[in-house]
Amino acid sequence: LNTYSARDLAHVLRVYGEEKFARRIADNVVAARAKEPFTTSARLVELVRDSIPAPARRTGGNPAKRTFQALRIEVNDELGAWERAMPAALEVLLPGGRVVVLAYQSLEDKIAKREMARVTTLELPPGLPFIPEGLAPDFTLVTRGAEQATAEEIEDNPRARSVRLRVVERVAA
Structure with a gap:
């Protein structure tokens, strides 16, 4: 999360998390970590929530679940x-x-x-x-x-x- 390029992170989110907003989330992660590296999952949850349009957040449970799934799949191969x-x-x-x-x-x-x-x-x-x-x-x-x-x-x-x-x-x- 703190080292992947926006392109690589978007790929992980899109492929492993089947995330429609992968590029937007990845770009926001890269911008946020430039200020301060990610050290808590709560910060990532908030960033993902803010990256997804409001109508899409209203369905399908927690909007960060696909992101966490993708990261888990990538890290654990x-x-x-x-x-x-x-x-x-x-x-x-x-x-x-x-x-x-x-x-x-x-x-x-x-x-x-x-x-x-x-x-x-x-x-x-x-x-x-x-x-x-x-x-x-x-x-x-x-x-x-x-x-x-x-x-x-x-x-x-x-x-x-x-x-x-x-x-x-x-x-x-």
């Missing part, structure tokens, strides 16, 4: 861990083994979806009447798309609202 873990988990499965993914944010779900699609789809000419021997994928999707929590599950556990569940199974060695 969370998506990098997902990018490394998904292929590694799929690689070590034996036939009949399954990988079950619970993704709590869209960026995690995109990685899971992409990796599962990679191992379950074939690039064959359209209209081929059969799959040639040896070309069938080694994995199959157990869930069709991402499953979401039911209203009852969300009532029991409100944090389940954002979760997406995907499952893939190895069917061949």
Whole structure:
């Protein structure tokens, strides 16, 4: 926060926080830290709130949550861990083994979806009447798309609202 350029900070906020006002927030952070480095989260919360237009602040909870999410993902390399873990988990499965993914944010779900699609789809000419021997994928999707929590599950556990569940199974060695 105190060292990234406005451009790099805006990129982090836009990509990891899916923040529409990333550039405005980043520019304001750089201007504010020129006067004094950031040492408290409260100061950042106030800056983010002031950077977002009033109508946008009225919806979606705390306006700084996307900024903090983006910073956490960047600092902890969370998506990098997902990018490394998904292929590694799929690689070590034996036939009949399954990988079950619970993704709590869209960026995690995109990685899971992409990796599962990679191992379950074939690039064959359209209209081929059969799959040639040896070309069938080694994995199959157990869930069709991402499953979401039911209203009852969300009532029991409100944090389940954002979760997406995907499952893939190895069917061949």
